[in-house]
Amino acid sequence: xATARRTISDQPRRxxxxxxxxxxxLAGLLGGYRGRExxxxxxxxxxxIPVAWEVAAALGAPLDAFIVRKLGAPGHExxxxxxxxxxxxxxxxxxxxxxxxVSPQQLxxxxxxxxxxxxxxxxxxxxxRPPLELAGKTVILVDDGLATGSxxxxxxxxxRELDPAEIVVAVPAAPESTVREFGGLVDxxxxxxxxxxxxxxxxxxxxxxxxxxxxxxxxxxxxTVGIATARIRLAETPADVITRCxxxxxxxxxxxxxxxxxxxxxxxxxIGESSHGTxxxxxxxxxxxxxxxxxxxxxxxxxxxxxxxAYRVNRYVRGQDRDAxxxxxxxxxxxxxxxxxxxxxxxxxxxxxxxxxxxxxxxGRREAGFYGLDLYSLHRSMRExxxxxxxxxxxxxxxxxxxxxxxxxxxxxDGQAYGFAAAFxxxxxxxxxxxxxxxxxxxxxxxxxxxxxxxxxxELFYAQQNAQTVRDAEVYYRSMFAGRVSSWNLRDRHxxxxxxxxxxxxxxxxxxxxxxxxxxxxxxHVGDARATxxxxxxxxxLGQLAREKFGEDARLIGFTTYSGTVTAxxxxxxxxxxxxxxxxxxGSVEELFHEVERPEFLVSPMISKAAAEPLDAVxxxxxxxxxxxxxxxxxxxxxxxxxxxxxxxxxxxxTTTALEPLETTSVWVAGETPETYPTGL
Numbered sequence: 029x030a031t032a033r034r035t036i037s038d039q040p041r042r043x044x045x046x047x048x049x050x051x052x053x054l055a056g057l058l059g060g061y062r063g064r065e066x067x068x069x070x071x072x073x074x075x076x077i078p079v080a081w082e083v084a085a086a087l088g089a090p091l092d093a094f095i096v097r098k099l100g101a102p103g104h105e106x107x108x109x110x111x112x113x114x115x116x117x118x119x120x121x122x123x124x125x126x127x128x129x130v131s132p133q134q135l136x137x138x139x140x141x142x143x144x145x146x147x148x149x150x151x152x153x154x155x156x157r158p159p160l161e162l163a164g165k166t167v168i169l170v171d172d173g174l175a176t177g178s179x180x181x182x183x184x185x186x187x188r189e190l191d192p193a194e195i196v197v198a199v200p201a202a203p204e205s206t207v208r209e210f211g212g213l214v215d216x217x218x219x220x221x222x223x224x225x226x227x228x229x230x231x232x233x234x235x236x237x238x239x240x241x242x243x244x245x246x247x248x249x250x251x252t253v254g255i256a257t258a259r260i261r262l263a264e265t266p267a268d269v270i271t272r273c274x275x276x277x278x279x280x281x282x283x284x285x286x287x288x289x290x291x292x293x294x295x296x297x298x299i300g301e302s303s304h305g306t307x308x309x310x311x312x313x314x315x316x317x318x319x320x321x322x323x324x325x326x327x328x329x330x331x332x333x334x335x336x337x338a339y340r341v342n343r344y345v346r347g348q349d350r351d352a353x354x355x356x357x358x359x360x361x362x363x364x365x366x367x368x369x370x371x372x373x374x375x376x377x378x379x380x381x382x383x384x385x386x387x388x389x390x391x392g393r394r395e396a397g398f399y400g401l402d403l404y405s406l407h408r409s410m411r412e413x414x415x416x417x418x419x420x421x422x423x424x425x426x427x428x429x430x431x432x433x434x435x436x437x438x439x440x441x442d443g444q445a446y447g448f449a450a451a452f453x454x455x456x457x458x459x460x461x462x463x464x465x466x467x468x469x470x471x472x473x474x475x476x477x478x479x480x481x482x483x484x485x486x487e488l489f490y491a492q493q494n495a496q497t498v499r500d501a502e503v504y505y506r507s508m509f510a511g512r513v514s515s516w517n518l519r520d521r522h523x524x525x526x527x528x529x530x531x532x533x534x535x536x537x538x539x540x541x542x543x544x545x546x547x548x549x550x551x552x553h554v555g556d557a558r559a560t561x562x563x564x565x566x567x568x569x570l571g572q573l574a575r576e577k578f579g580e581d582a583r584l585i586g587f588t589t590y591s592g593t594v595t596a597x598x599x600x601x602x603x604x605x606x607x608x609x610x611x612x613x614x615g616s617v618e619e620l621f622h623e624v625e626r627p628e629f630l631v632s633p634m635i636s637k638a639a640a641e642p643l644d645a646v647x648x649x650x651x652x653x654x655x656x657x658x659x660x661x662x663x664x665x666x667x668x669x670x671x672x673x674x675x676x677x678x679x680x681x682x683t684t685t686a687l688e689p690l691e692t693t694s695v696w697v698a699g700e701t702p703e704t705y706p707t708g709l
Contacts, residue, residue: 043221043561043668046235050200051082056615057218062087066165070094074239076171077247084252091252092160093153096179097142101128108178112142117186153244166194173229174202201232266642267623273636274629280312280681282630290634290677295581298547300554303652305595305687309587310373317546321396328397332549335497336408337361338400345381354378365654367604367689401523406501409494416491431465434458462499469495489533513567524573551586552651559673586675590622592684596656606686606699616648621680632677643672
């Protein structure tokens with residue numbers, strides 16, 4: 029049975045710039061066939077020829093056209109009742125013929141007409157050259173995509189009569205059902221993307237201009253083997269270019285001169301991670317952040333963490349709380365996944381920040397804070413709003429308690445249960461109450477702010493952001509049942525708005541120097557969505573919003589790894605496990621970086637312009653969140669990206685280790701027995 033190679037596409041989206049780029053992506057997935065004796069590439073004319081030329085040139089194989097003509101039903105030409113392929117092979121859909129009552133004579137007339145066109149095209153394309161000998165060869169059949177698959181089916185059946193040793197079907201895009209059907213008919217199926225639902229092949233391309241006869245003739249007369257093409261294959265590979273442009277980054281920390289070149293005078297630096305449980309990502313990010321605070325004047329870390337929990341840490345690092353240690357200050361992170369912030373790396377960073385701020389207070393220098401950006405803290409934020417008002421305005425606290433009582437029909441901190449009940453009419457919608465409380469708190473802000481001191485103003489800001497979080501979380505939890513994109517966008521917009529509010533708040537106390545913030549979040553939030561396949565669905569990200577708002581004042585840095593171990597759960601709410609990370613897939617950013625002759629490095633077109641070209645190609649990229657499912661990794665953890673547009677710089681650490689939670693369980697300590705990839709034997 030052939031193996032279908034797929035991505036996580038869940039909507040039709042434009043993945044490829046044009047057919048030529050799609051061919052280069054396919055060539056990367058077909059790398060295992062390079063150098064195989066008796067290899068031939070056939071492109072289905074006309075649309076498949078530009079794709080096939082790139083495949084043939086990359087594999088060093090001869091190229092030929094394989095022509096298939098649709099047999100349109102009389103009076104209903106848009107319906108294919110069959111197809112005619114090179115060699116005279118006719119494939120008929122008997123169901124369509126019967127349903128439309130097509131007579132045998134009508135079928136013969138259509139087949140003869142299309143046969144004449146097929147012969148005309150063969151003559152025009154080949155210019156008198158005979159077709160390639162295919163008996164005993166490994167034949168890769170390439171098209172620009174499959175919809176119903178009728179043309180490819182005709183090609184496969186016609187090709188079988190020529191007695192090839194193997195038949196491989198390779199396409200950039202196709203519906204999963206069609207790929208599965210061909211998987212049982214040919215020796216291998218290679219498909220770069222399988223959008224669901226699948227509407228049309230053209231929706232996977234930005235440029236789907238029709239291919240002309242002249243285009244086909246030109247490509248078929250351009251060698252894919254021999255000295256001329258050998259130069260193409262022997263030229264620098266993308267990995268060679270990256271090797272030349274990369275800057276060594278021991279343990280993921282580049283030289284500060286390189287960071288200076290990337291970051292410059294940016295006010296916001298977003299630093300990602302391709303998993304929520306990799307020690308090296310957290311450690312390198314913490315070291316880079318220390319440099320940004322000490323040398324570049326950054327005054328805040330804003331993390332993908334709940335606002336109340338992170339603010340408890342902020343009070344500790346500023347010496348404003350009764351917590352006696354970083355471990356105690358982090359104890360507020362109880363919600364799954366606690367290990368994201370209750371881990372040894374974050375604990376050590378919080379200890380460093382606490383000690384550093386103590387020295388700053390003694391020297392009269394500016395301190396740095398720790399804040400959260402996320403919105404999952406619906407009930408806790410309500411309690412914090414009420415608690416703040418009880419100390420400053422008891423009557424307002426009672427009004428807040430009355431409004432927030434609307435949420436009491438759901439269990440504490442179960443925002444999803446509230447959202448489900450409100451979305452489907454099984455419970456009250458508390459949107460109005462959340463908005464009213466937010467409006468009142470802002471209306472009274474000037475009065476509350478009259479209290480002396482920055483600490484009082486900071487506490488007011490904290491309460492206002494809690495009220496904003498309640499309002500946004502209420503909308504978010506209702507939207508969870510309306511669609512993934514809408515809820516994702518609400519969350520990232522909330523994080524962006526919180527980041528902007530924090531920047532404005534800190535600016536009021538920054539003197540002549542503007543406030544600067546480091547953001548810690550997953551790559552899927554830090555990267556610019558416009559450079560990914562999910563952007564075509566309207567999904568946006570914090571990184572995209574930061575670029576749109578701040579332009580050159582924002583910098584996006586991502587992390588990648590090829591293999592190792594990771595801390596993750598198997599289900600939402602599950603126990604933290606130490607899991608083995610499978611090697612990066614063919615055609616992925618991770619595989620490309622693995623081929624670079626450096627174990628840890630930074631690459632950025634801002635440092636070396638030559639890096640732009642290999643980073644501009646569409647590749648798969650891995651995203652491991654708090655859940656990691658190796659068995660379905662291709663579907664659940666990969667998507668298409670243009671890494672050069674997604675980030676300003678990427679840091680790769682080839683082999684990484686699992687993040688250590690502060691509370692390790694016997695399951696985490698035991699770890700996972702690494703399977704033998706990819707067979708599992």
